[in-house]
Amino acid sequence: MTDPTPEQHPFRGAVTLDGPSGTGKSSVGRGVAARLGASYLDTGAMYRAATVAVLDAGIDPGDAEAVARTVAAARIEVGTEAGTERVEVDGADVAVRIRSAEVTRAVSAVSAVPAVRRQLVAQQRDLVGAADAVVVEGRDIGTVVLPDATLKVYLTAAPEVRAQRRAGQLGLTEAAQIDDLAADLRRRDQYDSSRADSPLRPAADAVVVDSSELSQQAVVDRIVALAQAALVTGDRT
Ligand SMILES: Nc1ncnc2c1ncn2[C@@H]1O[C@H](COP(=O)(O)OP(=O)(O)OP(=O)(O)O)[C@@H](O)[C@H]1O
Numbered sequence: 001m002t003d004p005t006p007e008q009h010p011f012r013g014a015v016t017l018d019g020p021s022g023t024g025k026s027s028v029g030r031g032v033a034a035r036l037g038a039s040y041l042d043t044g045a046m047y048r049a050a051t052v053a054v055l056d057a058g059i060d061p062g063d064a065e066a067v068a069r070t071v072a073a074a075r076i077e078v079g080t081e082a083g084t085e086r087v088e089v090d091g092a093d094v095a096v097r098i099r100s101a102e103v104t105r106a107v108s109a110v111s112a113v114p115a116v117r118r119q120l121v122a123q124q125r126d127l128v129g130a131a132d133a134v135v136v137e138g139r140d141i142g143t144v145v146l147p148d149a150t151l152k153v154y155l156t157a158a159p160e161v162r163a164q165r166r167a168g169q170l171g172l173t174e175a176a177q178i179d180d181l182a183a184d185l186r187r188r189d190q191y192d193s194s195r196a197d198s199p200l201r202p203a204a205d206a207v208v209v210d211s212s213e214l215s216q217q218a219v220v221d222r223i224v225a226l227a228q229a230a231l232v233t234g235d236r237t
């Protein structure tokens with residue numbers, strides 16, 4: 001069955017997609033946004049852009065005060081159209097750089113700084129407020145950023161499945177490389193779920209979707225159906 005077009009039954013509201021690293025939030029989030037005719041906000045890209053500002057300023061990512069000062073002075077801009085995803089720091093395009101290993105290593109320390117979170121959460125709420133329909137992915141969207149979202153999804157997948165998928169994405173085949181990817185996923189999950197401010201965890205009212213044995217398309221189908229059901233039920237705004 002095909003979805004009703006946005007014109008027939010327009011989706012209005014917010015779908016939040018949280019979960020550990022590499023569970024498919026970005027790829028699934030873009031697919032869900034396209035199907036619902038919604039905007040798409042990748043909040044991880046904002047924390048990564050903040051990390052670029054910190055690294056470019058020569059600041060130690062572990063120095064919370066200096067990190068907060070540097071990020072407060074940086075102009076971080078992200079787009080909300082799925083597929084284009086503009087990411088800029090002080091007017092410079094950093095869309096490719098934010099995916100570098102250097103940024104990935106430092107981002108969890110930067111994102112654990114409370115002042116950085118306050119700044120970016122305010123910006124995220126402004127971006128969401130400007131959209132009628134939006135899919136927002138991250139770590140704390142259902143718990144902190146949008147506690148009244150229409151639908152909250154917490155996406156999980158077995159660690160070894162996530163490492164294999166990431167390896168496929170990067171074209172890596174050697175066992176040692178896949179072990180390194182798995183170690184990086186574990187390290188970030190541990191850091192993100194144990195920080196004091198807005199730790200990674202499912203919202204009490206989130207639907208948990210384990211994608212370990214589901215295709216990407218099946219996950220998108222499931223979430224689109226949940227979003228349409230949530231809208232019909234209308235038990236959230
Ligand atoms: N259900 C699935 N089946 C197979 N591959 C998948 C599935 N979901 C996602 N993938 C693939 O897994 C890889 C990681 O997905 P993605 O980058 O979307 O995860 P993520 O949660 O956004 O990661 P991160 O938190 O690190 O940004 C991608 O190559 C994606 O195509």
Ligand SMILES: Nc1ccn([C@@H]2O[C@H](COP(=O)(O)O)[C@@H](O)[C@H]2O)c(=O)n1
Pocket residue numbers: 021043044045047048107108109111112137138139140141188192
């Ligand atoms: N809402 C969020 C989103 C992300 N983070 C932090 O950013 C890192 C990178 O996120 P990706 O989704 O691009 O992998 C992530 O490891 C978190 O440290 C966050 O804190 N809150």
